[in-house]
Amino acid sequence: MQAEVLGGGFAEVPVEAARAFRAAMQAMARPGRIETVRGAQPPAPLSEAAGVLALTLCDPETPVHLAGALDCAAVRDWITFHTGAPFVGAGSCHFAFGSWEALMPLDRFPAGTAQYPDRSATLIVQLPELTASGVVLRGPGIRDSAALSLPEVAAFRANAARFPLGLDFFLCAGNRLAGLPRSTSVEG
Amino acid sequence: MTDQAYNFAYLDEQTKRMIRRAILKGVAIPGYQVPFASREMPMPYGWGTGGVQVSAATLTPEDTFKVIDQGADDTTNAVSIRKFFERTAGVATTEETARATVIQTRHRIPEEPLTEEQVLVYQVPIPEPLRFLEPSEIETRKMHALEEYGLMHVKLYEDIARHGQIATSYAYPVKVEGRYVMDPSPIPKFDNPKMSDNPAIQLFGAGREQRIYALPPYTQVVSLDFEDHPFDPSKADAPCDLCGAEDSYLDEVIIDDAGGRMFVCSDTDYCRARRASGHVGAKGVAEDAA
Numbered sequence: 001m002q003a004e005v006l007g008g009g010f011a012e013v014p015v016e017a018a019r020a021f022r023a024a025m026q027a028m029a030r031p032g033r034i035e036t037v038r039g040a041q042p043p044a045p046l047s048e049a050a051g052v053l054a055l056t057l058c059d060p061e062t063p064v065h066l067a068g069a070l071d072c073a074a075v076r077d078w079i080t081f082h083t084g085a086p087f088v089g090a091g092s093c094h095f096a097f098g099s100w101e102a103l104m105p106l107d108r109f110p111a112g113t114a115q116y117p118d119r120s121a122t123l124i125v126q127l128p129e130l131t132a133s134g135v136v137l138r139g140p141g142i143r144d145s146a147a148l149s150l151p152e153v154a155a156f157r158a159n160a161a162r163f164p165l166g167l168d169f170f171l172c173a174g175n176r177l178a179g180l181p182r183s184t185s186v187e188g
Numbered sequence: 189m190t191d192q193a194y195n196f197a198y199l200d201e202q203t204k205r206m207i208r209r210a211i212l213k214g215v216a217i218p219g220y221q222v223p224f225a226s227r228e229m230p231m232p233y234g235w236g237t238g239g240v241q242v243s244a245a246t247l248t249p250e251d252t253f254k255v256i257d258q259g260a261d262d263t264t265n266a267v268s269i270r271k272f273f274e275r276t277a278g279v280a281t282t283e284e285t286a287r288a289t290v291i292q293t294r295h296r297i298p299e300e301p302l303t304e305e306q307v308l309v310y311q312v313p314i315p316e317p318l319r320f321l322e323p324s325e326i327e328t329r330k331m332h333a334l335e336e337y338g339l340m341h342v343k344l345y346e347d348i349a350r351h352g353q354i355a356t357s358y359a360y361p362v363k364v365e366g367r368y369v370m371d372p373s374p375i376p377k378f379d380n381p382k383m384s385d386n387p388a389i390q391l392f393g394a395g396r397e398q399r400i401y402a403l404p405p406y407t408q409v410v411s412l413d414f415e416d417h418p419f420d421p422s423k424a425d426a427p428c429d430l431c432g433a434e435d436s437y438l439d440e441v442i443i444d445d446a447g448g449r450m451f452v453c454s455d456t457d458y459c460r461a462r463r464a465s466g467h468v469g470a471k472g473v474a475e476d477a478a
Contacts, residue, residue, distance in 0.1 A: 015248070017201065017205075018197070018249070019248050019250075021246075025211060026389075028216060028404075029405060030404070057205060057209055059202055062209070094209075114334075115330065116223075117220060118217060118220065118222045140218045140406065140408075141405055143406045163367070164368070182216055
């Protein structure tokens with residue numbers, strides 16, 4: 001138990017975090033693109049990609065919300081030890097981790113304000129699988145169109161309709177991740 | 189080698205995380221200025237501290253880094269920033285646009301088209317396009333929130349009323365994806381069309397003003413104009429005197445005290461590559477003869 005909490009972080013933090021951030025930035029800037037990330041061994045049920053994002057982006061300044069099965073002692077202890085991020089409810093988090101079902105409904109999360117749309121949550125969604133097929137995406141970052149296996153369409157479409165307010169998503173499966181910013185229009 | 193007394197890419201990890209979070213929000217809301225807690229850097233404000241912080245948060249050890257200052261790789265600012273990251277991040281550096289993966293720029297976009305593998309980092313002095321029209325940050329935030337950009341059109345209209353044309357020639361305001369009006373940094377308006385639909389990620393860092401904003405690849409960026417006064421990405425009406433290029437942005441250089449002058453490419457790498465491949469301008473000397 002103790003070893004599981006203390007281990008599983010980046011071996012060489014500055015370099016691995018830099019590589020992970022570049023992958024995350026490419027994913028968020030090019031919706032539909034799937035990036036592979038490495039370096040974290042978080043306790044189950046947190047996936048490797050979600051663990052990498054936690055290590056790269058979370059710290060004591062970013063309140064985190066754990067939804068559903070992820071809200072367990074093993075994951076809490078791991079995130080606390082490696083990032084120092086405080087745990088909060090959905091309404092005041094900067095980052096939320098969970099399965100798609102556990103994160104619902106999305107209107108619980110801060111979507112920013114008209115003057116500060118950046119003060120919005122980033123949701124890190126764990127999916128059973130992630131492929132570049134299925135729902136058609138258009139918008140900034142996408143040449144013509146892209147495709148991504150989204151868990152549903154309506155919620156993402158409603159999120160995009162609120163632009164410039166809205167939530168931003170990282171979709172994770174295993175050690176793979178994709179980004180879906182609020183600027184992307186999601187077509188059925 | 190990395191200077192071991194410093195963390196990779198100089199900044200501490202918590203600072204880089206903060207900058208990285210701001211970059212991600214900037215990418216998600218193209219053209220919107222994200223506030224960030226800009227740090228003191230070992231160079232004065234106005235020398236690219238915003239760009240340097242964005243580069244520090246973006247670089248990986250595998251990157252090849254290029255820095256340009258008004259298009260030139262060999263001016264003081266460009267040389268110092270390149271050396272700074274050679275020492276603190278141990279990254280490879282280059283002057284060739286095509287070989288670079290991260291390019292930090294002060295006020296130019298390279299002539300050579302960028303690729304999907306590249307990130308362009310702009311140094312920005314005043315990120316707020318409305319600032320000289322409305323000094324209050326509270327008011328300009330409100331104007332962006334309400335998409336109230338009439339004042340900017342009035343400014344461009346006053347240019348026309350006074351000069352017969354839009355006289356703004358650099359930091360020419362653009363609208364991003366039909367939503368946010370953005371300052372493209374003081375690049376010549378000649379470069380504005382290159383921002384739109386660009387395959388590279390474009391990041392903007394303003395250190396003193398503590399703002400980061402971004403353009404994801406393939407984002408629509410439109411220079412503001414009027415139907416009867418369309419946007420004109422003008423440049424000096426001459427070819428480069430060294431390489432003969434007709435399509436590049438030119439600097440006018442005084443060459444003697446009798447009023448003699450010549451036009452040369454502002455993008456030194458573009459000019460060098462053209463001369464190396466045999467192009468010679470009116471005042472140029474062929475490579476083999478040199």
